[in-house]
Amino acid sequence: MTPDTPTLHASAHGLGLRLRRWDAAVETDVETFLRGCSDPEFRRWNTPLRPIGDLTAARATLRSKTEAAEAGTGAAFCVADADTGTALGHIGVSRIDHAMRSASVGYWVLPEARGRGVAARALTLAARWVFTDLRLHRLELDHAVGHEVSCKVAERCGFRYEGTLRGAMWEEGRRDAFRDCHLHARLATDPEPWRARE
Numbered sequence: 001m002t003p004d005t006p007t008l009h010a011s012a013h014g015l016g017l018r019l020r021r022w023d024a025a026v027e028t029d030v031e032t033f034l035r036g037c038s039d040p041e042f043r044r045w046n047t048p049l050r051p052i053g054d055l056t057a058a059r060a061t062l063r064s065k066t067e068a069a070e071a072g073t074g075a076a077f078c079v080a081d082a083d084t085g086t087a088l089g090h091i092g093v094s095r096i097d098h099a100m101r102s103a104s105v106g107y108w109v110l111p112e113a114r115g116r117g118v119a120a121r122a123l124t125l126a127a128r129w130v131f132t133d134l135r136l137h138r139l140e141l142d143h144a145v146g147h148e149v150s151c152k153v154a155e156r157c158g159f160r161y162e163g164t165l166r167g168a169m170w171e172e173g174r175r176d177a178f179r180d181c182h183l184h185a186r187l188a189t190d191p192e193p194w195r196a197r198e
Helices: 027-038 040-045 055-071 118-132 148-156 193-197
Strands: 012-014 017-021 075-081 087-097 102-109 138-144 160-170 178-187
Touching: 012 118, 017 118, 027 040, 027 055, 027 075, 027 087, 055 075, 075 118, 087 118, 102 118, 118 138, 118 148, 138 148, 138 160, 148 160, 148 178
Parallel strands: 102 138
Antiparallel strands: 012 017, 017 075, 075 087, 087 102, 138 178, 160 178
8 A cells, every 4th residue: 555545434425325434343334344245146146255154254354444544545324324324235336446536336236225226326336435525437337147127226226238258157046156247337527327327
């Protein structure tokens, strides 16, 4: 981390949501994060680098995300309802490269919060933060081929489809087989679809 690298402990508000950092010292945060990562729909499309099967693993993962924020290489947010503070999901910005001014983004939504546009609103807020506060130029998003819901979220938020990455993601629940994923990206100079709706 250089003196010019920001520490990424931030929050964002808007579109009925609040993005706040996860806290490994808060038990409800750890429990919620574990619940999200244990959800069958999440596991269908994601095989984490490190298995997150219990509270200890979830807490360790959240601590590693705090370390990434302190190093300026990543930021993990709990997506919460702006009025009630109820946790709705997760959005994370990773692989932040301040020299190339690029990063990647990923998200999940808790089962009870699906179908309400949470992912699209959270992605919009995260992209605003990346382009405005971090002054990055490019934000990438990838998802397993066949994950139509994630594809629609990306497109709704102005992330253009750029191609297929062959064998770039583990197969469901495996670390010995790979599947293709679709790459989407948005540039800071691209229009934001949500601006026209506000």
